[in-house]
Amino acid sequence: MTPGERSAFAAGIEAARQMAVAAAVTLEIREDARDVRQQAAAAALQGLAEGLRVLVAPPEEPQS
Numbered sequence: 001m002t003p004g005e006r007s008a009f010a011a012g013i014e015a016a017r018q019m020a021v022a023a024a025v026t027l028e029i030r031e032d033a034r035d036v037r038q039q040a041a042a043a044a045l046q047g048l049a050e051g052l053r054v055l056v057a058p059p060e061e062p063q064s
Helices: 003-028 036-056
Strands: none
Touching: 003 036
């Protein structure tokens, strides 16, 4: 990928991550958030957000 393509990819992943976090928070603060489906949806979105964060994180340097 070109540097511009990498930058656009990273920006898209970050936007998706932010949307997942916002949706998870919105579900968590609802009055019916105790409903199991709501909790499962919030957990899934948080997992998605974390996975997206890891996807665009710079690779770790190998330990010597």
